[in-house]
Amino acid sequence: MHEFSLAQSVQETVLSVAKERAAKEINKVILKFGAFALIEEDQFRFCFDILKKESILLKETELEIIWIPGKLRCQECSFRGNIDDIPQKHTELAPIFQCPKCKSYVTDIISGTEATIDSIVIK
Ligand SMILES: [Zn+2]
Structure with missing residues (x-):
């Protein structure tokens, strides 16, 4: 499942950046997806919501997705x-x-x- 592995790599990157900067909370993550990247937004959000529960830092994180036209x-x-x-x-x-x-x-x-x-x- 393409969306799940993508969500996992976003989670890993975001958490490592947050740890480097000693963040107490991650308020928002803004992603850029291209129209040709073949990502299902609902599926991606569903996967990311599951991963959010694994970390206190990510619990309240808002996800914003900006779509780039192809x-x-x-x-x-x-x-x-x-x-x-x-x-x-x-x-x-x-x-x-x-x-x-x-x-x-x-x-x-x-x-x-x-x-x-x-x-x-x-x-
Ligand atoms: Zn032509």
């Missing part, structure tokens, strides 16, 4: 655009995006694959 560049015609504009096909491995201008499937993702910790608010 952007593509077409290799055939150099079109650039957001995910919303672009028809997509889902395969078992990853979504494939079609250029709306020339219909090519040879496209590069130029943003929106990130899954990072933006900031941690501690007390």
